[in-house]
Amino acid sequence: MTYHDTTPPIQTPLAPDAPVDLHLHTFVSDGIWHPRDLVDRLDQEGIRVAAVCDHDNQRSVVEAIEYGQRRGVHVIPGIEMTIRWDERQWHMLVYGIRPDDEREEAKPFLDVVARQDAVFQELAADARRRVELSGRPIPTLRTLEIHGPLMPVHVLRAMIADKHVPRLKEAAELVVELGGHFTTDTPLEDVVEAAHKGGGVCIIAHPGRADLGPAMTEETLDRMLADAPVDGIECHYRSYTDKETTFYRSLAEERGLLIGTGSDSHGPGVPVDPRPFRAAWSADLLERLGIPVQRPDGPAWEPGMDPLVAPEPEPKPDEAAAASATS
Numbered sequence: 001m002t003y004h005d006t007t008p009p010i011q012t013p014l015a016p017d018a019p020v021d022l023h024l025h026t027f028v029s030d031g032i033w034h035p036r037d038l039v040d041r042l043d044q045e046g047i048r049v050a051a052v053c054d055h056d057n058q059r060s061v062v063e064a065i066e067y068g069q070r071r072g073v074h075v076i077p078g079i080e081m082t083i084r085w086d087e088r089q090w091h092m093l094v095y096g097i098r099p100d101d102e103r104e105e106a107k108p109f110l111d112v113v114a115r116q117d118a119v120f121q122e123l124a125a126d127a128r129r130r131v132e133l134s135g136r137p138i139p140t141l142r143t144l145e146i147h148g149p150l151m152p153v154h155v156l157r158a159m160i161a162d163k164h165v166p167r168l169k170e171a172a173e174l175v176v177e178l179g180g181h182f183t184t185d186t187p188l189e190d191v192v193e194a195a196h197k198g199g200g201v202c203i204i205a206h207p208g209r210a211d212l213g214p215a216m217t218e219e220t221l222d223r224m225l226a227d228a229p230v231d232g233i234e235c236h237y238r239s240y241t242d243k244e245t246t247f248y249r250s251l252a253e254e255r256g257l258l259i260g261t262g263s264d265s266h267g268p269g270v271p272v273d274p275r276p277f278r279a280a281w282s283a284d285l286l287e288r289l290g291i292p293v294q295r296p297d298g299p300a301w302e303p304g305m306d307p308l309v310a311p312e313p314e315p316k317p318d319e320a321a322a323a324s325a326t327s
Contacts, residue, residue, distance in 0.1 A: 007065055010074055013292035014049065016300070019276030020286065022051040022076065023093060023205065023234065023262020026064070029055035029080075030153040032267035035064040038274075043071045047274055049291060051095060051262075053078035057117045058099035059148050065098070076289055079113060080205055085188035085224060088213045091205040092191060093234065093260065096289055097198045106198035112186055117149075119184045124150040130178040131155065136164045152182035192228040201288055203232045203260040208244050221251055231288075232258025236281055238265075238272045241312045242303035249301065258285040275308060 014020070025031030026038060033041075035052065042050050052064045052075055061077045068075040077098040083090050097106050099113075128150070131138060140158035144150060156171035165171045175182055192202050204224075207216035214220075216233070224230060235248040236259070252259050261282040263275035279286060280300040283293040 007074065007077075008069070010049070010291050013294045014279040014286070016278060016280035016283075016294050016296035018049070018279040018293075019045070019047045020049040020261060020279050020282065021047055021263050021265070021274045021277060022049075022078070022095070022260055022282060022285070023053050023080075023237075023264050024050055024274060025054050025080075025264070025266045026052060026060040027147050028057055028059040029151055030266060032270060033265070035060040036067050039064055039068045039071050039073050039075065041268070042068075042073050042274055045274060045276065047276055048072060049074045049076070049279070049286070050274065051076040051078040051093075053080045053093050053095075053262075055080050055091075055151070055153075056082055056113065056120055057149075057151075058113065061099055074291070076291075081113070081191050082116070082183065082185045083188045083191050084185040085227065086220070089183070089185050090188070091212070092188070092230070093203040093205050093262070094191070094195045095201045095203065095285075097195065097200045101198065103198070108194040109191075109198040109200055112191060112194045116184060116186055120151050121149045123180070123182050123184065124152045124155050127152055127155045127175045127180045127182055130175065130180045131159060131164070134178055136162070138162050138164075156182065188224070188230075189228045192230060196229070201231050201258065201285065203234055203258060203285070204230055205234050205260075205262070206237050206239075206264065207233050207248060208237065208240055216248075216251075218251060221255070225255065230257070232260055232285060234260035234262055236261035236277050236301075236306070238263045238275060239310050241310050242306070243312060245301075245306075245309070246303060258282070258288060260285055278305070 026033045026035045052061050058079050065075045076095055078095045081092050083092050097109055138158045140161040144154050156168050159165050159171040195202050233252050259282050261277035263272050265272055265274045279293045280296050286293050
């Protein structure tokens with residue numbers, strides 16, 4: 001597999017502590033960043049390498065890349081695909097294939113993206129129709145349409161803005177109650193195969209986020225790798241503690257997998273701003289994407305290195321009592 005991108009390459013290796021953020025969203029999926037505002041924020045924060053990875057479409061990628069070139073920010077083309085494996089949905093970051101890539105090798109993956117994107121647009125139109133036919137007008141959607149095709153999340157957020165429901169949970173429940181639904185996916189194996197044909201790099205996003213389904217375990221990862229040659233996992237993430245990062249880094253390193261780093265920022269403070277992860281923490285992934293990184297003299301990462309790491313949760317009262325009894 002060969003990474004292919006027409007963006008001018010970075011010639012000078014990044015310093016080990018150079019800040020990077022490889023998981024960012026814009027308003028074309030469920031973010032609120034305008035791609036130019038996002039690039040401006042990256043520039044202000046000194047983050048010179050980043051990846052735009054909207055859900056199931058790449059409508060912001062080219063604009064972010066081209067504007068980033070003017071601002072001195074190297075934007076890696078990416079996407080966060082909704083995939084299905086082991087009877088549940090997962091999210092997978094695919095790096096390195098631009099939406100305007102005309103190579104024959106890229107066509108299978110871009111076709112997968114186009115099909116999934118089309119289904120999401122149909123689901124959005126269906127949800128809008130059902131909600132409005134139920135006597136709940138959604139005028140906010142007209143202001144969102146100027147940014148391009150609507151995704152289901154846009155309908156859900158407009159339902160909140162127009163005072164029909166208080167939160168996304170209730171918005172989704174109402175759409176289901178009205179006979180609609182708002183999600184789709186593509187089998188993991190199909191996405192990985194198509195991405196690899198085009199030279200893409202496949203990283204499982206936020207494997208420790210139990211709110212999306214059971215967190216990844218060693219056994220889960222081994223079964224997944226037996227079904228599809230995923231390239232890596234996102235080991236540094238906005239909500240991870242040092243303990244979680246250590247665990248996922250060990251899973252990756254023991255299997256020769258690439259290590260991803262991403263904030264999953266969707267907007268200013270939503271739920272976090274872009275994060276300055278050290279380039280050394282994802283050096284192999286960056287180099288796979290054509291971005292050289294200087295290797296540090298000491299360990300690339302160890303607990304305590306990340307000043308923005310999530311704190312370890314306070315032990316529950318019964319756990320604290322048990323620990324006290326055995327100390």
